[in-house]
Amino acid sequence: MDSEQHSSAQRDAVRELRLHLVTWNVGTASPPPDVTSLLQLDSPSPAIDMYVIGLQEVNSRITNFLSDLVFDDPWSIFFMTVLSPLGYIKLSSIRMQGLLLLIFVKHDHLPFIRDVRTNYTRTGLYGYWGNKGGVTVRMSLYGHTICFINCHLPAHMENTEQRLDDFEKILEMQFEEENVPSTLDHDVLFWFGDLNFRIADYGIHFVRESINNKRYNLLWEKDQLNMAKKKEAFLQEFIEGPLQFKPTYKFDLHSDVYDTREQKSLFWFNEKKRKPAWTDRILWRMKSLCQHASKDDFSEEEQTISVTLNNYISHMSYGISDHKPVTGTFGIELKPLLSDPLVTLSPEGEWSSERDVFISYSAVPGFPSSAWDWIGLFKVTFRHANDYVTYAWVEDDEISSNEDSKQVYMSAAEIPDMGGKFLLCYYSNNLQSIVGISQPFQIQPNRTSIGKDLAQEENAWMQKPDNLESHNEF
Secondary structure (H helix, E strand, O other): OOHHHHHHHHHHOOEEEEEEEEEEEOOOOOOOOOOOOOOOOOOOOOOOOEEEEEEEOOOOOHHHHHHHHHOOOHHHHHHHHHHHHHOEEEEEEEEEOOEEEEEEEEHHHHHHEEEEEEEEEEEEOOOOEEEEEEEEEEEEEOOEEEEEEEEEOOOOHHHHHHHHHHHHHHHOOOOOOOOOOOHHHOOEEEEEEEOOOOEOOOOHHHHHHHHHOOOOHHHHOOEHHHHHHHHOHHHHOOEOOOOOOOOOEOEOOOOOOEOOOOOEOHHHOEOOOOOOEOOEEEEEEEHHHHHOOOOOOOOHHHOOEEEEEEEEEEOOOOOOOOEOOEEEEEEEEEOOOOOOOOEEEEEEOOEEOOOOEEEEEEEOOOOOOOOOOEEEEEEOOOOOOOOOOEEEEOOOOEEEEOOOOEEEEEOHHHOOOOOEEEEEEEEEOOOOEEEEEOOOEEEEOOHHHHHHHHHHHHHHHHOOHHHHHHHHOO
16 A cells, blocks of 8 residues: 555544543642542543643732743643653643643644644733633644633623623634634634533522432523523534533532631621532534534534543542532544644664764655754653753754755764653744654663763762761771
8 A cells, every 4th residue: 555545544544532621710729639530540441632621710919920921830830740751741831810721632643733822812800801711722633623712701690691791702812823713613612611600590508409419400491501502592502511410619628518608798797608500611512513503414424523522520529629620521533634744753773872863854745844943852751842851953953865854963962871761853833833753762871971970979979078087997
């Protein structure tokens, strides 16, 4: 089978990816000690291909926020520490005050994820303040466009219309770059966050009694989001799984008990206890289903991408805030529109820091290369695209070139003496993403350098006054 037939066969084959989406209002708290169950790390199911983590109310006091502008925030560091040893890289992130959206993917998907863009929309204080609003990450995944919107909408029972108006404004947000579709023009759109919709009409005692008896269905018809979906045309296109879990707000901290504290408000009058509500939600929208909704002859075979919800649950064991996190696990079936990476690359020969090393790579015809493209050497547990050990410029460090491939070098001085397991990644400046990744390979330790270091350490130890004294006793 020649390469064109092979690529065609790959495109015709259906690929299933597993996506795990988290939404959690963390109430300015620090990360918990363990997120194994939250991320389904102990699940017997196949490994997750992509994690999408949307947080609200991340600590954004001025001292925290200014330091987070310079360094990664504690939540980003926490999730990178958990996921990078398992073979996930932080693909993208965006922060707007307390709103944070993180995307992690398995290494082998990187060459097929392109055109990653981020944006945000402020809706607090008439659009001038970012305590409420939405943060967005969009991408092309195997040639299919996918968009993720993490929202924090206005609170309180009476603000339903404001919530809907704000979400419409967020949907109208446009990406600045050319050839990037509008939000609703993506093949799949995920909408999630602390949407703050409440349970209308019913009193607190009826709501709590229904929850205690696990008769959640009695509350569904008075859920404000469900009610709005019946009236608002733009919401009817969004799909949500059944709410077969307890309302996720409002809980006493570090407990699974609903709001018992007497809260003092202005002039010391006691506020009412908050009625439980499904404030934390995950919905999605399929462009193909919207386009074909009026067609009687539409068949599932026409779809080149489909989304199936496998699991929609809350996690009651987490008590750092007054919200419980909610997760949705999805299966995404797609026919890849991209079957070959833009760049293939590999190390040449055995690598160690005893000599300069060489990399060969080749790009597909028409690849938009740039003088600012570079090839990075990464540990296999690297966290993000800038977490490289060293790098080579593809033009400045080029040593040979022909029609089939090019060769660049890395200086021996830049190669880690201790060796270990590493990867090579090609970063495209024009596409602002990793477009090629090598297989993992071993760098051999530099025995000469390690021997010298050990001898120097031993000599330094012997030169310490207390060690000289004990040495002279003999």
